[in-house]
Amino acid sequence: MRVIFLIFFLHLFIKAKSQDIHFSQYNKSSFFINPSILSFQKKQFKFTAIRRQQWESITTPFKTSSFSLERKDIVKNISAGVNYLYDIAGDSKFKTTGVSFSFAYLFKINNRNNLSLAASTGFFERTINLDELIFNVPENQQNLSVFFPDLNFGITNKFFVNKNLYLINGLSIFHLNKPNQSLVDNKTTKLSRKLHIHSDIKYFINQDLALQPMFFYSQKETTKESVFSLQLEYFLNRENHIYLSSMLAYRYKDAVLCGFGIKINNFECHYTYDINTSSLSRASNGFGGPEVAIVYNWNMKIKQKNKIKKETQWEDCPKYL
Secondary structure: OHHHHHHHHHHHHHHOOOOOOOOOOHHHOHHHHOHHHHHHOOOOEEEEEEEEEEOOOOOOOEEEEEEEEEEEEEEOOEEEEEEEEEEEEOOOOEEEEEEEEEEEEEEEOOOOEEEEEEEEEEEEEEEEOOOOOOOOOOOOOOOEEEEEEEEEEEEEEEEEEEOOEEEEEEEEEEOOOOOEOOOOOOOOOEOOOEEEEEEEEEEEEEOOEEEEEEEEEEEEOOEEEEEEEEEEEEEEEOOOOEEEEEEEEEEOOOEEEEEEEEEEOOEEEEEEEEEEOOOOHHHHOOEEEEEEEEEEEEOOOOOOOOOOOHHHHHOOOOOOO
């Protein structure tokens, strides 16, 4: 019976190996979209916590948590970050945990045009717990696990058209080493390479309102994902640095995403919810998954005398921010 179960489970696993851990708020953490974005965060330090829960209306929910700390310009033009990932799904507690490290280098082409190259490496473990599963014939079950390294690469360009408009475009490739994923002695079950392409345009309509259309494309073997997003930011109180944001997005043939957020000084909190539109919506009644992201940005307090950054004129629209 155990052999039959393992064959069935591994069959599903192989079919689903193109499904990677992902977040609706993919742009909140460089570890899940493109490690080279690390070079363009606004302040020296950035802490991000993301929590997602999905398919609770159908089965035991999938729960994913991510915690990352990123440091811009740890030395001149070099940035680094670390991320911890915890993901668990189903009655078998199919779990993925691990730590990733990323390093990015910024090439300052000129005051308007910057290019970032980055690499990241991670060490992960996947496990399955058979203790709570029920079999027709009782027998001793052995829990399974696999440990694997992961290598990724990314490149991103940020270009300031003028003080009211900038563009960010990037490309990244994940799982360059195609690590083994088999929970048994099967060396042919590999984690396929994944391609990400993303584009982000931010336009300041006036001093209180900004519009940000975004596009994200992911492909892993024959599985493709396209997300079209539109975010609106409104500066509620400029004196106290408070702004509100709302977001509407469409994940092609899968879900409509709605979200809102608030930022007060260096602290941000964002919430999104997926409304399922795929064929699974008959079972889920349209319910998808809530997701919460908390972000905190800050600078080290360093006393500087009569020092002015030359790049200040092309920072993120200082005319308004």
